[in-house]
Amino acid sequence: MQLDSKVPDGPLSEKWDQHLFDLKLINPANKRKFEIVVVGTGLAGGAASATLAELGYNVKTFCIQDSPRRAHSIAAQGGINAAKNYSNDGDSIRRLFYDTIKGGDYRAREANVYRLAQISNNIIDQCVAQGVPFAREYGGLLANRSFGGAQVSRTFYARGQTGQQLLLGAYSALSRQIAAGKVKMFTRRDMLDLIIVNGKARGIVTRNLVNGNIESHAADAVVLATGGYGNVFYLSTNAMASNVTAAYSAYRKGAAFANPCYTQIHPTCVPVHGTYQSKLTLMSESLRNDGRVWVPKDSGDKRPPGQIPESERDYYLENKYPSFGNLVPRDVASRNAKLQCDMGKGAGETGLAVYLDFEDAIKRDGRDVIAKKYGNLFQMYEKITADNPYEAPMMIYPAMHYAMGGLWVDYNLMSTIPGLFVLGEANFSDHGANRLGASALMQGLADGYFIIPYTIGGYLAGTELEKIDVDDSAFKETADTVRSQIKKMLSISGRRTVDDFHRELGKIMWEYCGMSRTDEGLAKAKDLIVELKGEFRENALVPGSGAEFNQNLEKAKRVADFIEFGELMIIDALARKESCGGHFNADYQTEENEARRDDENYSHVSAWEYAGEGKEPVFHKESLAFENVELTQRSYK
Amino acid sequence: MSESKDKKAINLTLKVWRQIGPDVKGSLETYHAGDISTDMSFLEMLDVVNEGLIIEGKEPIAFDHDCREGICGMCGAMVNGRAHGPEKGTTLCQLHMRHFSDNDTIVIEPWKSRAFKIIKDLAVDRSALDLIIQAGGYISANAGGAPDGNAIPFPQESAEKAMDAAACIGCGACVASCPNASAMLFVGAKVSHFALLPQGRPEAVKRVLAMVKKMDECGFGNCTNETECEAECPKEISITNIARLNREYLKAGFL
Numbered sequence: 081m082q083l084d085s086k087v088p089d090g091p092l093s094e095k096w097d098q099h100l101f102d103l104k105l106i107n108p109a110n111k112r113k114f115e116i117v118v119v120g121t122g123l124a125g126g127a128a129s130a131t132l133a134e135l136g137y138n139v140k141t142f143c144i145q146d147s148p149r150r151a152h153s154i155a156a157q158g159g160i161n162a163a164k165n166y167s168n169d170g171d172s173i174r175r176l177f178y179d180t181i182k183g184g185d186y187r188a189r190e191a192n193v194y195r196l197a198q199i200s201n202n203i204i205d206q207c208v209a210q211g212v213p214f215a216r217e218y219g220g221l222l223a224n225r226s227f228g229g230a231q232v233s234r235t236f237y238a239r240g241q242t243g244q245q246l247l248l249g250a251y252s253a254l255s256r257q258i259a260a261g262k263v264k265m266f267t268r269r270d271m272l273d274l275i276i277v278n279g280k281a282r283g284i285v286t287r288n289l290v291n292g293n294i295e296s297h298a299a300d301a302v303v304l305a306t307g308g309y310g311n312v313f314y315l316s317t318n319a320m321a322s323n324v325t326a327a328y329s330a331y332r333k334g335a336a337f338a339n340p341c342y343t344q345i346h347p348t349c350v351p352v353h354g355t356y357q358s359k360l361t362l363m364s365e366s367l368r369n370d371g372r373v374w375v376p377k378d379s380g381d382k383r384p385p386g387q388i389p390e391s392e393r394d395y396y397l398e399n400k401y402p403s404f405g406n407l408v409p410r411d412v413a414s415r416n417a418k419l420q421c422d423m424g425k426g427a428g429e430t431g432l433a434v435y436l437d438f439e440d441a442i443k444r445d446g447r448d449v450i451a452k453k454y455g456n457l458f459q460m461y462e463k464i465t466a467d468n469p470y471e472a473p474m475m476i477y478p479a480m481h482y483a484m485g486g487l488w489v490d491y492n493l494m495s496t497i498p499g500l501f502v503l504g505e506a507n508f509s510d511h512g513a514n515r516l517g518a519s520a521l522m523q524g525l526a527d528g529y530f531i532i533p534y535t536i537g538g539y540l541a542g543t544e545l546e547k548i549d550v551d552d553s554a555f556k557e558t559a560d561t562v563r564s565q566i567k568k569m570l571s572i573s574g575r576r577t578v579d580d581f582h583r584e585l586g587k588i589m590w591e592y593c594g595m596s597r598t599d600e601g602l603a604k605a606k607d608l609i610v611e612l613k614g615e616f617r618e619n620a621l622v623p624g625s626g627a628e629f630n631q632n633l634e635k636a637k638r639v640a641d642f643i644e645f646g647e648l649m650i651i652d653a654l655a656r657k658e659s660c661g662g663h664f665n666a667d668y669q670t671e672e673n674e675a676r677r678d679d680e681n682y683s684h685v686s687a688w689e690y691a692g693e694g695k696e697p698v699f700h701k702e703s704l705a706f707e708n709v710e711l712t713q714r715s716y717k
Numbered sequence: 718m719s720e721s722k723d724k725k726a727i728n729l730t731l732k733v734w735r736q737i738g739p740d741v742k743g744s745l746e747t748y749h750a751g752d753i754s755t756d757m758s759f760l761e762m763l764d765v766v767n768e769g770l771i772i773e774g775k776e777p778i779a780f781d782h783d784c785r786e787g788i789c790g791m792c793g794a795m796v797n798g799r800a801h802g803p804e805k806g807t808t809l810c811q812l813h814m815r816h817f818s819d820n821d822t823i824v825i826e827p828w829k830s831r832a833f834k835i836i837k838d839l840a841v842d843r844s845a846l847d848l849i850i851q852a853g854g855y856i857s858a859n860a861g862g863a864p865d866g867n868a869i870p871f872p873q874e875s876a877e878k879a880m881d882a883a884a885c886i887g888c889g890a891c892v893a894s895c896p897n898a899s900a901m902l903f904v905g906a907k908v909s910h911f912a913l914l915p916q917g918r919p920e921a922v923k924r925v926l927a928m929v930k931k932m933d934e935c936g937f938g939n940c941t942n943e944t945e946c947e948a949e950c951p952k953e954i955s956i957t958n959i960a961r962l963n964r965e966y967l968k969a970g971f972l
Binding site: 131220236321579621624 | 756876
């Protein structure tokens with residue numbers, strides 16, 4: 081396997097323009113001769129489907145949910161970054177690029193990140209044209225706020241529902257193309273395998289979740305926009321159906337998986353309350369703009385927060401990081417919350433929570449101003465916890481949120497399998513080892529609206545694609561394999577539910593491969609996962625049949641893949657003998673408990689190649705060259 | 718339905734609509750849900766019941782759900798006759814068991830409407846709502862040609878009103894709670910969202926006519942001002958949007 085990033089030559093700021101000019105074009109009349117499969121209808125997949133169809137390609141689009149409008153991008157709250165400099169506070173494409181590279185702890189590809197910053201401005205324009213109701217100032221111009229560790233106000237938002245509004249924009253564009261007959265929409269479908277013909281991605285196998293039919297779809301290129309793998313932790317802020325199965329099936333078919341150990345633990349989530357909890361709810365980190373994070377100074381202080389006087393509170397982020405304070409990036413905020421709780425200073429019944437306090441903000445700005453900014457979030461918090469954040473501080477704790485790792489892609493967003501493109505959270509490309517707030521929406525839409533429409537044309541124009549049909553043997557064989565896997569899973573007839581396996585997997589991953597890792601813990605976790613994998617194959621209990629609406633069968637396939645994927649994450653984490661961004665290994669830290677990078681030995685992307693069942697994956701390295709930024713120790717003090 | 722925040726665990730009797738497919742007769746079946754923590758969400762309570770059923774070798778209850786934070790619009794059921802249950806402005810996934818009391822009986826049924834066919838148990842087919850959007854719930858703006866985002870300033874108030882309407886999650890509670898199974902709140906919200914923005918005006922006439930036509934074709938009923946939709950909408954979308962829909966529709970008819 082050769083990793084060729086295909087980054088164009090030339091100065092950073094001219095690479096994308098030059099590349100656009102160099103890409104081969106397909107004339108409009110010929111575009112309709114190509115079939116493209118897009119899997120996933122979040123920001124990346126929805127935007128890609130709509131835009132490819134607008135250009136004239138025939139698109140087949142697939143989603144798990146009953147409607148493309150429900151993809152998990154919808155849950156993003158805070159906002160979307162762009163380098164518009166509307167706030168006149170010194171922002172620029174170069175600054176957004178620099179912040180993103182630095183925020184990612186210097187583990188992302190410069191050229192990709194620069195392109196992302198360039199495109200960010202087009203995204204805002206496109207969304208406004210589609211009718212996305214961004215927040216506006218009294219004068220009618222777009223409003224901006226500062227968000228998640230940025231020192232400029234570059235975040236555009238639609239109340240606390242920015243992801244929803246951007247997704248509905250992409251969904252409406254997609255709906256228009258469905259009506260025009262350019263996109264054929266397949267809802268309630270799980271992609272279970274990828275079809276390879278003569279070394280190229282040429283289609284997918286899906287399961288119709290309503291009647292259980294196994295279906296094959298041929299294409300000239302396949303686009304995966306299937307999101308992240310956060311649910312490997314069982315409890316995460318991801319939706320229940322979010323899974324790694326589509327990406328993992330591509331990995332099994334030869335697509336390299338890059339940096340799986342880079343996971344983002346979001347600092348502001350509602351804490352865990354019980355065993356049967358099914359998910360963790362994110363409270364937008366915009367709350368950190370006005371909320372102050374604190375714990376009692378003394379460990380074991382169990383008084384209600386109102387009874388703890390000012391002098392006995394430790395505003396640990398403000399004290400430790402005076403220049404960024406409560407706005408330090410997510411990884412730093414999360415790790416410090418864990419540190420405080422590990423010292424016994426945690427709040428609430430479980431001791432696994434810190435306070436996020438709005439008392440001072442309400443005193444300063446008044447309740448109305450705070451309600452206007454965060455009203456819906458406060459309401460959501462009260463619904464879940466029955467506590468009122470206007471009266472008492474919120475309790476928050478970090479939770480798994482976003483996967484920076486993903487399938488390896490080159491500058492064209494193509495994986496190591498020709499014809500297989502990967503967009504959005506499903507790829508690894510832009511966030512390095514840590515993603516900054518309000519950058520996920522930006523990346524998903526950049527990939528979907530403004531990158532894939534061009535780069536896929538370059539591939540199709542320059543590639544010999546033989547005629548194929550779903551009756552060809554490659555399709556039949558893959559579909560048969562999928563059928564037999566399902567049959568096998570249903571025949572285990574064990575005694576333990578799939579959810580129970582998932583919970584155990586989550587515990588192992590959170591304990592040993594979560595916010596703080598060690599070499600010893602990771603090695604232990606690897607053994608535990610292998611054991612769990614064995615038990616799943618003998619003791620899983622999957623009710624019902626394959627030929628019906630069977631939600632437990634869907635789950636079983638996803639959990640089986642998560643278990644295998646968990647092992648890959650651990651292997652990757654073990655191989656990276658440094659700390660960077662979301663990958664914090666306590667064996668590699670500075671005296672002040674900050675991540676200690678090892679740029680000499682680990683300034684690279686780790687890409688893993690599947691080597692077969694039960695075999696260690698093969699390691700490949702893409703070295704990262706930094707020609708435009710100077711590598712520094714990230715400091716937010 | 719009283720608050721029982723002080724109570725930590727409750728026992729419930731569930732009467733759940735079971736139906737194995739769209740064309741098969743369904744019925745209410747009774748289940749016991751014991752030792753339910755009041756901190757659980759309604760769907761977590763169903764998860765617990767389902768795990769018990771699976772272990773007993775019985776068929777678990779099928780229900781749609783995804784984000785579990787009240788924004789994707791995937792979940793929904795009639796709980797004691799009310800869409801998404803008794804709490805105002807709440808989706809089923811955000812309804813917590815602390816709003817129920819020990820020994821309550823809870824009746825759980827799917828959305829019922831001619832336009833929403835039952836797939837299985839509580840899961841229904843809401844694709845008719847997608848068809849309405851496909852008929853005209855968009856602004857025709859291909860990627861690539863957009864002017865600067867600040868090129869057309871417009872009043873904050875319009876943007877806020879548009880956002881109020883755009884907050885619809887497409888769950889179908891409005892249809893399920895309406896005696897006429899009308900989708901007017903859903904359509905009104907989308908028509909309003911675009912009608913209130915300058916970018917939406919060029920296609921306003923075509924949009925409202927096409928969406929209303931499709932709504933009728935899909936078998937949704939008409940609005941007779943029952944206002945049940947507004948009362949049950951988990952996003953508290955106002956029926957002002959239906960009035961705006963009617964105005965836009967009338968205006969379009971005169972053009």
